Amino acid sequence: MQPVATTFFFYFLSALALLGAVFVITRRNAVHSALALIVTLLALAGIYLMLYAPFVAGVQIILYAGGIMVLFLFVIMLVNLERAEKEKQFNQQWLIALVAAGGLGLLFVRVFTESKTVSGLLQKPLAQLAESTNTQQVGIALYGNYMLAFEIASLLLLVAIVGAVVMAKKRI
Amino acid sequence: MVPITPIHYLILAAALFALGTIGVLTRRNVVIVLMSIELILNAVNLNLVAFSRLWGLNGQVFAIFVITDAAAEAAVGLGILIAFFRNRETVNMDEVDLLKW
Numbered sequence: 001m002q003p004v005a006t007t008f009f010f011y012f013l014s015a016l017a018l019l020g021a022v023f024v025i026t027r028r029n030a031v032h033s034a035l036a037l038i039v040t041l042l043a044l045a046g047i048y049l050m051l052y053a054p055f056v057a058g059v060q061i062i063l064y065a066g067g068i069m070v071l072f073l074f075v076i077m078l079v080n081l082e083r084a085e086k087e088k089q090f091n092q093q094w095l096i097a098l099v100a101a102g103g104l105g106l107l108f109v110r111v112f113t114e115s116k117t118v119s120g121l122l123q124k125p126l127a128q129l130a131e132s133t134n135t136q137q138v139g140i141a142l143y144g145n146y147m148l149a150f151e152i153a154s155l156l157l158l159v160a161i162v163g164a165v166v167m168a169k170k171r172i
Numbered sequence: 173m174v175p176i177t178p179i180h181y182l183i184l185a186a187a188l189f190a191l192g193t194i195g196v197l198t199r200r201n202v203v204i205v206l207m208s209i210e211l212i213l214n215a216v217n218l219n220l221v222a223f224s225r226l227w228g229l230n231g232q233v234f235a236i237f238v239i240t241d242a243a244a245e246a247a248v249g250l251g252i253l254i255a256f257f258r259n260r261e262t263v264n265m266d267e268v269d270l271l272k273w
Contacts, residue, residue: 010176014184021188021211025195030203037207040188044214051181053221053232056239060217063239068210068246075250076203079257084264090198091266097197105190112182122178124226134232141233153240160244167251170258 009050017043028085030076034069041065052129055138181222189215202256202263206249213242 020040027033041064048057112118130137142150188211195208217235224231257263259270 006176007174010180014180017184018187018191021191024207024211025191025199025204027204030201033204033207037210040211041214044218047181047184047218048221050176051221051225053224053235056217056221056232056235059236059239063243064210064214068243071246071250072203072207075253078254079203079263080261081201081203081263083262084201087200087264089200091200094198098194101190101193101197104193105186108186108189109183112179112186121223122226127224127226127228129225129229134229137229138232138236141229142236146233146237149237153237156244157240160247164247164251167248168254 006050009046013043013046013050016040017047028089030081030084031073034072034076037072038065038069041069052131053134054131055135178222178225181218181225185215185218185222188212188218200265202253202265202268205265206246206253209249210242210246213238213245 017040020036020038020043023036024033024040027036041060045057045060045065048054048060192208192211192215195211196205199205199208217238220231220235220238222231224235253263256268256270260267
């Protein structure tokens with residue numbers, strides 16, 4: 001017996017996420033796009049909670065909705081967008097791009113629903129994920145199996161900081 | 173009522189990915205193109221977390237690495253955008269041709 005709340009929250013949160021995504025790519029004003037993107041990110045954080053990933057949900061809210069979106073909003077305020085708002089918003093190849101991207105999405109859906117390999121992958125019973133010790137287990141994985149990748153990620157962030165400063169500074 | 177299985181999450185991720193691709197390919201405003209890239213990365217993350225529901229925690233660890241990469245990409249991308257805006261006074265994707273000879 002499946003609880004009804006799961007179904008309701010899944011459809012509610014995915015409708016919110018898709019609506020936010022549509023607003024991101026259609027709004028004329030970049031600030032409105034950024035706010036719609038925040039809605040999408042928060043809805044996805046809720047979906048991560050439904051998938052027994054509370055740590056990823058927290059990271060999503062703190063890093064994405066809190067950090068990256070603040071960066072975006074700052075840049076929108078630094079860059080003068082008033083001229084861009086009055087101009088044409090879509091380029092000339094929009095129709096063919098729409099068809100190509102729609103075809104790509106349909107291809108994904110078809111592979112997920114029709115392919116024997118994928119349905120074989122999905123036949124597995126759900127893993128037993130402990131919700132209360134999730135953060136602990138992610139930490140153990142990060143500092144155990146993924147130690148090297150973790151260190152390389154810190155190096156990547158250092159390079160990104162230096163690169164962003166070099167790019168944005170007037171005179172070095 | 174149909175129970176929610178991982179395939180539902182995968183289809184949601186495919187829809188988000190397609191919307192992000194449409195944004196990248198059609199918009200002229202560089203800021204919104206960067207936001208569409210964030211949408212694509214989020215779709216990938218949703219895929220990883222949905223598979224971690226079946227296969228254990230590794231997907232969640234990878235999702236965290238993808239979020240780290242997204243932060244680095246946003247910082248460098250927006251830095252490039254500021255440098256470009258200082259040179260050309262525009263944020264239109266079509267006019268980004270400084271490397272064209």
